Amino acid sequence: MKPLRLAALCALLFLLSACGARPDGQTAAFAPDETRRLTVYTSHKEEVYGPIVKEFEERTGIWVQVVTGGSNELLERIAAETEAPVCDVMFGGGVESLLSYAGCFEPYTCSSVSSLKQGLRPEGDTWTPFSSLPVVLIYNTKLVSPGEVTGWADLLDPA
Secondary structure, three states, X not given: OHHHHHHHHHHHHHHHHOOOOOOXXXXXOOOOOHHHEEEEEEOOOHHHHHHHHHHHHHHHOOEEEEEEOOHHHHHHHHHHOOOOOOOOEEEOOOHHHHHHOHHHOOOOXXXXXXXXXXXXXXXXXXXXXXXXXXXXXXXXXXXXXXXXXXXXXXXXXXX
16 A cells, blocks of 8 residues: 555656746746736735735736845845836835835825825835834933934934
C-alpha cells in the first residue's frame, strides 16, 4: 500500500508543479486575460492586504497579483518601470514618500471621496488615504520646557 501512496503523491506533486510560475516569467495559462488582472505593489503585511484583496477579487472577479516590499523599494521600482509600467496600484507608503514620487502616479478620485476626513485629501488627487496614523513627539521636560516643542521646526532649533 505504501508504494501506491508514494506514487500517487509523486503524481500529485508533478501535476501541482505544472500550476506554478512559468520559467519564461509569463503568467500561467489559467490566469484571466489582461482586462481582468490587476498588479498591486504593497508595503503592507499580508494580514492587512490579504482580506482586502480577497474581497476585491470576490466583488469584481478581477484577479490580483500582489508584489510586496518596502515602500522605498517599491517606489524606486515604479520609477524604474516608467517606460513599461507593471504596477496598477500602489497600496501603502508614507505621505512623504508618495509625494517624492508624485510624478510616477496618475491622479485618481475615488468614488467615496466625500467620506474622507477634511484635510486628508491631497491636492491633485495623486493618492487616496487609507488610514491616518498620528505622529507623536515625546520629549523630556527636564531638558526642554513644556510647550517649547510644538512641531517639526522646533526640533531643528539648535537651542
